[in-house]
Every structure is written in C-alpha cells, then in structure tokens.
Amino acid sequence: MARKVLVLGEVREGSLRNVSFEALAAAKTISEGGEVVAALLGDAVSSLTNEMISYGADRVITVEDEKLKTYTTDGYKQAFMQVFESEKPEAIVMGHTAMGKDLSPRIAAKLASGLISDVTSIEEVGSEMVFTRPIYSGKAFEKKVVSDKLMFVTIRPNNIAPLEQDSSRTGDVSSISAEIKDLRTIVKEVVRKATDGVDLSEAKVIIAGGRGVKSTEGFEPLKELADVLGGAVGASRGACDADYCDYSLQIGQTGKVVTPDLYIACGISGAIQHLAGMSNSKVIVAINKDPEANIFNVADYGIVGDLFDVVPLLTKEFQNVLQNS
Amino acid sequence: MNIYVLMKRTFDTEEKITLDNGAINVDGAEFIINPYDEYAIEEAIRLKEAHGGEITVVTVGGEDCEKELRTALAMGADKAALINIEDDIEVTDQFTTAQLLFEYMQDKEYDIILGGNVAIDGGSGQVGPRLAELLDIPQVTTITKLEIDGETVTIERDVEGDVEIIETSLPLLVTAQQGLNDPRYPSLPGIMKAKKKPLDEYEIDDLDVDEDDVEPKTKTLEVFLPAARGAGKVLEGETEDQVKELVSLLRTEAKVI
Numbered sequence: 088m089a090r091k092v093l094v095l096g097e098v099r100e101g102s103l104r105n106v107s108f109e110a111l112a113a114a115k116t117i118s119e120g121g122e123v124v125a126a127l128l129g130d131a132v133s134s135l136t137n138e139m140i141s142y143g144a145d146r147v148i149t150v151e152d153e154k155l156k157t158y159t160t161d162g163y164k165q166a167f168m169q170v171f172e173s174e175k176p177e178a179i180v181m182g183h184t185a186m187g188k189d190l191s192p193r194i195a196a197k198l199a200s201g202l203i204s205d206v207t208s209i210e211e212v213g214s215e216m217v218f219t220r221p222i223y224s225g226k227a228f229e230k231k232v233v234s235d236k237l238m239f240v241t242i243r244p245n246n247i248a249p250l251e252q253d254s255s256r257t258g259d260v261s262s263i264s265a266e267i268k269d270l271r272t273i274v275k276e277v278v279r280k281a282t283d284g285v286d287l288s289e290a291k292v293i294i295a296g297g298r299g300v301k302s303t304e305g306f307e308p309l310k311e312l313a314d315v316l317g318g319a320v321g322a323s324r325g326a327c328d329a330d331y332c333d334y335s336l337q338i339g340q341t342g343k344v345v346t347p348d349l350y351i352a353c354g355i356s357g358a359i360q361h362l363a364g365m366s367n368s369k370v371i372v373a374i375n376k377d378p379e380a381n382i383f384n385v386a387d388y389g390i391v392g393d394l395f396d397v398v399p400l401l402t403k404e405f406q407n408v409l410q411n412s
Numbered sequence: 413m414n415i416y417v418l419m420k421r422t423f424d425t426e427e428k429i430t431l432d433n434g435a436i437n438v439d440g441a442e443f444i445i446n447p448y449d450e451y452a453i454e455e456a457i458r459l460k461e462a463h464g465g466e467i468t469v470v471t472v473g474g475e476d477c478e479k480e481l482r483t484a485l486a487m488g489a490d491k492a493a494l495i496n497i498e499d500d501i502e503v504t505d506q507f508t509t510a511q512l513l514f515e516y517m518q519d520k521e522y523d524i525i526l527g528g529n530v531a532i533d534g535g536s537g538q539v540g541p542r543l544a545e546l547l548d549i550p551q552v553t554t555i556t557k558l559e560i561d562g563e564t565v566t567i568e569r570d571v572e573g574d575v576e577i578i579e580t581s582l583p584l585l586v587t588a589q590q591g592l593n594d595p596r597y598p599s600l601p602g603i604m605k606a607k608k609k610p611l612d613e614y615e616i617d618d619l620d621v622d623e624d625d626v627e628p629k630t631k632t633l634e635v636f637l638p639a640a641r642g643a644g645k646v647l648e649g650e651t652e653d654q655v656k657e658l659v660s661l662l663r664t665e666a667k668v669i
Contacts (some may be wrong), residue, residue: 160541160551185571189553192506192538196545201507201629204536217633223533226429227436227637235629271550271580275566278575286572292668316669334556334591335573340425340532341447341590349668360425366641370666372658378646387644388661390654400655405669408659 088214089121090238093176095167096127096139096147097186103135105289106182106242108249111143113242114180115250116209117216121177124148126170128163130156133262140258143250147260148174154267157274158186162267164193169263171198178238184288187241200237207246207346224340224363244289245346280335285319287338292318293347295338295365298325299354299375299394306332308398309353315405321345323352323361339364351401353394357382374398413465413560415456416520417489418513418527418540421473421480422446425532435635445480448528451588454595455558456526457488463560465523466490470516472509474498478611485606486598492611500616505628506534510542512626515619517547522583529554529587537587544585552578554589 092114096107107125114123125144127135129151136147150166167190171179179194181187183205195202207228208219218231218240233239287293294313296306306320313320321343322336338345340363350368355361357373357380365371366385373386374397383389390397423429424442431437445453456467468491469484471477481492495512497504517525525544530537537553544551556575557568560582567578570589598606616623645661647654662669 185554188537189541189551192510192536192541193545193551195507195538196510196542199507201505202536202538203630204538220535222535222635223423223429223436224535225638227431227635229632230634230636232631232633233629234631272552273579274576275579276577277571278577280574288572333573334589335570337590344535349662349666359428363425367638370662370668371641371644372662383646384643385641387666388658389644389646390651390658391646392651392654396651397655400652401659404655404659408663409669 088119090118090177091122091124091174092118092178092180093171093174094123094125094144095179095181095187096125096135097182097184098127098129098132098135103138104182104184105249106184106244107139108142109244109247110180110182110242111139112250113206113209113240113247114178115143116211117178117180117238119211122146124174124176126150126167128155128166136260140256141252141254145258147258149260149262150265151262152265152267154270155265157277159270159272159274160189160193161270161272163190164197165267166265167194168197169265173263177236179240181241183241183243191239191241195239198237200239201233201235202239202241203231203233204241206240206242209247221344221367224344225367226363243346245291280333285317287319287321287336287343287345290319290345290347292316292349293321293345293368294318294351294353295321295323295355296326296331296353297323297355298329300326300331303331308395308402312351312398312402312405315402315409318347323355323358325356352382352386353398355382356380357385413459413463413524414520414522415459415465415467416517416522416525417449417452417456417467417469417484418525418543419449419453419469419471419480419484420446420528420531421471421477422531422533429637431635431637443476443480445483446528446531448530448532448588448590450595451590451592452526452528453484453487453489454593455588457596458593459524459560460488468493470495470513472497472512481611482606483598485609485611486602487596488602490609492609494611494613495619496613496615500623501626503628505630506536506538506542507629508626510539510546512616512619512621513539513543514546515621516614517543524582525585527585527587529589540585540587547585549583549585550580551585552580553587555586556589556591558586558592
C-alpha cells in the first residue's frame with residue numbers, strides 16, 4: 088500500500104543531523120513506493136532542502152520563522168501541525184532525539200494517534216509494516232504494528248542506514264508561512280557541555296570510562312582517544328556517582344542507551360545495568376585490570392591491563408594507522 | 413501548591429529478563445518505583461517543603477502497585493491514587509495510559525505535574541507529554557533543575573548533554589532526568605505514617621471511561637531476547653603487542669575503523 092510519509096528533518100547549528108537522513112530511509116521503506124515529504128522547521132533552513140532531496144525526500148516543505156530559531160514544544164508543534172494539516176500524510180517519521188522525544192508524543196496526543204517510539208528496524212512482513220524496538224533498555228526487544236490509521240514512529244539514531252546520497256535527485260520545494268503564537272516556554276540560554284559536539288546517541292565510536300578512571304582527570308586519556316577516532320566519551324553509573332563526570336554522560340539502564348559501531352569500555356566492571364545500555368553495540372572492546380570482570384563476557388575483544396597504560400598506547404597506534412591509511 | 417506525580421511500577425534494574433511463552437516472565441521478579449519517577453517524587457517533596465501544599469502520587473496498573481504507592485507515601489507524598497485497570501483492560505499502550513490519566517486529572521486542580529522522563533521497562537517516554545497535550549498545559553522534559561518563584565518557573569533541561577535554561581509558568585508538566593536530585597529513602601516514621609495515608613482506588617467506570625475509548629493504537633506482535641553475546645577474544649602478550657593486535661583486528665576482522 089503506497090503511503091505519503093512526512094519526515095521531520097532535524098537541524099542543529101545550521102546543519103542537518105544525520106538522523107534526518109536515517110529518517111528519510113525509514114520513510115522510504117514505510118512509503119512502499121508512495122511519496123516521502125520532508126518538513127524543515129527553523130529560522131533559516133531553505134539552504135538545506137537540496138540535501139534532504141539528495142537523501143531521498145521527494146518534496147520538501149519549509150516553515151521559517153524567527154520564533155522557530157530554537158526548539159520549543161509549542162512553536163514546533165504549531166509549525167509541524169500546519170504542515171500536517173496541509174499534507175494529510177498517512178505516516179510520520181521523526182528521530183528519537185531530545186527534540187523528537189519531546190515533540191512526538193505531544194503531536195500523537197493532539198492527533199489521538201498511536202506512536203511507536205525508539206524504533207531500531209523496520210520490515211515489511213506480508214501486508215504489515217513491522218517495527219522493532221528495544222524494551223527494558225535493550226535487555227529485550229518487541230515487534231510492533233500500528234492498529235490505527237496513522238503510522239507514527241520515531242527512529243533511534245544510528246540504527247537505520249541512510250540511503251546513498253544522490254545529488255542528481257530533484258524535487259519540489261515549497262514553504263508555508265507560519266503562524267506561531269503563545270510560546271509558553273522560553274529558552275533563555277543554551278549551555279554547551281556535550282563533548283565537542285559528538286552526541287552519544289549518534290556517535291559511531293564511544294570510549295566509556297568506569298570507576299577505573301579514578302578521577303575527573305582520569306577521563307583525559309579517554310578524551311584523547313575519542314578525538315583521534317572522532318568519537319564521544321561516555322561513562323558508567325559508577326563513574327558518575329563518584330563525581331568523576333556529569334550524569335549526562337551516563338550509559339546504562341538509567342542513562343543513555345547507545346548502539347555505536349565501536350564501544351571501548353575502560354575500567355568498567357560490567358554491571359547488568361550498564362550492559363543494558365551498551366550491549367547492542369556492534370563491536371565491544373573491554374580494557375580492565377580484573378580478568379574476572381563481567382564486561383569480558385560481552386566483549387568481542389579484551390585486553391587485561393591498566394587503562395592508563397593501554398589507552399594512551401591505543402591512541403598512538405590508531406594515530407599511526409589512520410595517518411598511514 | 414497542588415502537586416501531582418505520575419508513577420510507574422517497573423522491574424528492578426538488576427533483574428535479568430527471561431521469556432515465558434513469548435512474554436516477559438514476571439514470576440519472582442522484584443519490582444520498584446521507576447527510577448526516574450523517584451526523582452519526580454523527591455522533587456515534589458522538595459517543592460512542598462519550600463512552598464507548602466499537597467502531593468498526590470498517581471499510577472495506572474493493578475492491585476500490585478499498592479506497594480510502590482505506599483513507598484511513595486512513606487517518602488513524603490500525602491495521597492495516592494491507583495487507577496486500577498486489572499479487571500477491565502487487558503492490553504494497553506501509551507495512548508491508553510495517557511487517556512486514563514487525563515480522565516482522572518480533568519476535574520483536579522493542579523499547579524504542577526511531575527513524572528519520570530522515561531520508564532525503564534517500556535522506554536517510550538510518551539505518557540508525560542501526551543498528558544500535557546491533553547490538559548493543554550506546557551511541558552518541559554528531561555529536567556535537571558527546577559525553581560519556582562511566584563509565577564515564574566526556571567528550569568534547567570538536559571538536551572543530549574547540553575543544558576537549556578528555560579523560563580515558563582504554572583500550571584506545568586515536567587519530566588525528571590537523572591541529576592535532578594538524590595531521592596530520599598523512606599524513614600521508619602514515614603513508613604508508619606504511610607499506612608494511614610489515603611490511597612484511593614478508581615476503576616474505569618469511576619472515571620466514566622468506556623473500554624473502547626482507550627483501546628490501544630499499537631499492537632505488540634512478539635517479544636524476544638537479543639542474541640546472546642558470547643565472550644570474545646582476550647588478547648595476550650606484552651601490552652604493546654596486544655594494542656597493535658587489537659587495532660589490526662578492529663580494522664581487518666571487525667572492520668569498524
């Protein structure tokens with residue numbers, strides 16, 4: 088059944104986030120040969136429309152307004168609903184990001200629709216579109232279908248591969264003039280804290296530290312390795328509880344659930360709560376002094392040793408190898 | 413200040429998940445207050461300590477939830493409400509839960525509603541924002557700091573590691589993120605007092621809800637466990653050699669670099 092699918096593109100600091108392209112790929116599957124329409128909301132987004140088309144959007148609709156410069160629930164809901172009303176799509180795809188998590192349930196409630204959030208894969212089974220998502224922080228998974236008219240999903244970053252970019256694709260671009268009023272929350276300030284802009288949920292490589300890092304300074308060698316690999320730094324609850332780092336870095340059942348290509352666990356023992364947050368990473372490397380540590384039971388590769396010896400050597404070796412390749 | 417807290421009973425974080433006949437096996441499992449909802453309860457108690465008022469903790473579930481509601485009362489909540497769907501509704505989704513909470517909240521007077529930003533079992537994070545929309549009040553999700561000064565509410569919010577400072581006003585719904593506070597343990601006098609605090613039970617008839625009106629909009633076909641991860645290769649030799657081997661394996665065997 089061909090469907091019209093509306094995708095919300097996500098813009099951060101003037102650029103499209105990768106999850107927007109992943110959402111377009113998800114939409115393509117869901118559309119079953121129908122149309123993929125992308126919405127871009129913000130104060131200056133028209134320069135990004137071609138990129139959305141090159142990644143699979145058939146059409147792009149922009150809503151530009153100064154009030155949309157920073158994300159607010161009310162502002163984005165109003166703008167998105169205007170696009171929804173004019174397009175009447177049969178499906179909606181958003182990223183399961185800070186923005187998507189805040190906005191999508193609000194819109195689902197407004198539309199009295201279902202919402203399958205945090206989807207990691209999509210498949211067509213017979214006549215049904217089946218969505219897989221983790222439950223119990225990845226200790227289990229469920230397959231779900233929509234039993235209502237509107238198919239509304241949010242997709243977890245880094246799990247659905249974007250389509251190959253094709254700059255020769257063309258598509259219509261149009262704009263809707265927004266009527267954004269009564270913003271009930273105002274963003275006064277954004278304090279940047281995330282590690283060099285690499286967000287944990289989107290990072291392809293994560294270097295995570297546990298109690299074994301011993302101090303705030305102990306994260307330094309991990310940061311250096313992350314820089315070389317273009318990755319993000321994460322932490323176990325033990326490291327956060329010990330005040331070595333901010334809770335925003337915490338990976339685990341409480342905290343973030345991540346699925347990078349490569350997860351390097353440094354000085355992490357591997358409590359069940361931590362494993363819940365990272366054990367679906369594609370490749371796991373464990374570095375720990377204790378050969379009995381539980382983390383070795385899930386790691387693809389392990390080095391028994393002191394992280395303060397191993398991590399700087401790894402950084403140097405990666406530097407060498409990457410320079411010569 | 414009229415304070416409401418949305419609470420969910422969840423599996424203990426230490427529980428291993430097993431399946432029984434294609435469903436999560438609950439036999440013998442330990443249950444707790446969803447950890448993020450604990451932050452919400454703690455914040456509610458702090459708001460009451462600062463501004464006065466009354467805290468009501470609400471949950472949707474079955475008879476078993478009474479234990480966790482009593483724990484919340486022992487922490488310092490004043491009243492509890494159980495929307496007991498055990499006999500009426502077999503399958504729910506977030507649409508169902510939010511709709512039931514809305515029916516319950518509709519005739520209540522509230523200044524602030526707090527909840528966890530996500531439940532560690534279902535993990536959807538939908539119920540809070542859905543309820544805010546149904547009640548037509550503003551929401552701020554994943555908050556790490558909350559200050560109420562007269563009409564003005566100042567909030568710090570975790571946005572994927574960055575911090576947003578938000579200004580808004582009451583009535584309001586917020587969802588708690590880790591770092592908001594350190595939830596207290598129920599004290600012994602608290603536990604004794606909790607036994608006498610009111611715990612009201614509502615069935616869907618009491619809320620004037622028809623089963624069909626809250627029928628889920630999504631359906632679960634299957635629950636399964638991830639493929640077990642076998643222990644991999646623990647490298648051997650001098651540290652320098654292990655590091656070289658690891659980098660080589662990540663490039664040639666695992667192909668992730």
